[in-house]
Amino acid sequence: xxxxxxxxxxxxxxxxxxxLQYVYDGGVDxxxxxxxxxxxxxxxxxxxxxxxHFVCTMxxxxxxxxxxxxxxxxxxxxxxxxxxxxxxxxxxxxxxxxIAKYILTKRNCTHLELEKLLYLCYADYLCMYKKRLCEDxxxxxxxxxxxxxxxxxxxxxxxxxGSELTTLVAxxxxxxxxxxxxxxxxxxxxxxxxxxxxxxxxxxxxxxxGSPWASKDSSKWYQIIEDSLIQEKHSVEExxxxxxxxxx
Numbered sequence: 356x357x358x359x360x361x362x363x364x365x366x367x368x369x370x371x372x373x374x375l376q377y378v379y380d381g382g383v384d385x386x387x388x389x390x391x392x393x394x395x396x397x398x399x400x401x402x403x404x405x406x407x408h409f410v411c412t413m414x415x416x417x418x419x420x421x422x423x424x425x426x427x428x429x430x431x432x433x434x435x436x437x438x439x440x441x442x443x444x445x446x447x448x449x450x451x452x453x454i455a456k457y458i459l460t461k462r463n464c465t466h467l468e469l470e471k472l473l474y475l476c477y478a479d480y481l482c483m484y485k486k487r488l489c490e491d492x493x494x495x496x497x498x499x500x501x502x503x504x505x506x507x508x509x510x511x512x513x514x515x516x517g518s519e520l521t522t523l524v525a526x527x528x529x530x531x532x533x534x535x536x537x538x539x540x541x542x543x544x545x546x547x548x549x550x551x552x553x554x555x556x557x558x559x560x561x562x563x564x565g566s567p568w569a570s571k572d573s574s575k576w577y578q579i580i581e582d583s584l585i586q587e588k589h590s591v592e593e594x595x596x597x598x599x600x601x602x603x
Contacts (some may be wrong), residue, residue, distance in 0.1 A: 357415045358383050362391070363430070364405040364437070367446045367528060373431045378415045381467045391436060392593055398440045402447060402533050447532060451477075451491035451502030454542060455509070457525040459518040464554075466509045468499060471557035472499040476545040478567070478589040480538065481582055486536060493585075495571035495578040499561045543558060549596075556600050563595035 358379045366373050377388065412419035419425045433439045451452055451473055455597075458464075458472055480488040491502040507514060518525070529539045549557065559567050567588045572580040 359410040359420050360388055361408040364443050371431050373433055375433050403443050432557050449489040450504050452504040453528050455505045456520050460522040460525050463517050464517045466512055468554045470501045473502050476542050478540040478585050479545045481585055482589050493580045495573045495580050496569050497573050500568050537578050560596050563591055565591040
């Protein structure tokens with residue numbers, strides 16, 4: 356008989372449940388399991404959501420577990436604790452693409468508009484909370500600031516972009532984070548603030564003299580717009596918005 360101790364979690368990015376199993380012949384090593392649980396708790400700062408299961412079968416194979424209980428069907432079996440932690444850590448980090456998908460549930464827009472709205476959401480949050488909204492690097496491209504993951508996905512699309520998700524699904528991705536409510540509220544404020552701005556308006560805002568983008572040489576590819584520069588000069592964009600656009 357083989358004892359299977361299984362740690363399970365749901366992965367947003369993989370779109371499925373994931374599992375890590377420890378197999379014992381002759382009794383579960385409770386000390387090993389306790390250490391594994393402690394490592395998961397420490398790595399996620401107690402924010403990772405997981406469950407534990409115990410199954411006893413006649414084989415050490417994962418297939419025997421699935422045969423014993425169909426509950427474990429369609430589960431992605433990871434090979435190590437390191438792989439599981441890598442996947443879970445990815446899930447608690449927000450990407451620019453996650454935010455883009457949420458924005459597109461609120462407003463159909465071109466790739467140009469989407470990049471501007473993303474940048475403004477990022478800059479507003481950074482300046483208010485002194486921390487990053489998402490993990491993307493922001494670059495100064497010819498037509499303004501862009502986020503790498505969003506540029507990769509949408510740069511070749513022409514015309515209006517539509518949502519591939521419902522608002523609830525896209526929103527839930529953000530709310531999964533420990534500070535998700537704070538981030539979502541900030542994104543909502545920014546979208547409301549620039550709700551009436553056209554793509555032309557937003558280009559003028561981000562290209563205003565002295566703005567973070569204008570402080571970089573956008574004729575060179577992949578010029579990073581640092582967080583420190585955004586914190587120093589985002590006020591230029593806000594002032595331009597208030598004087599030139601908001602009062603029109």
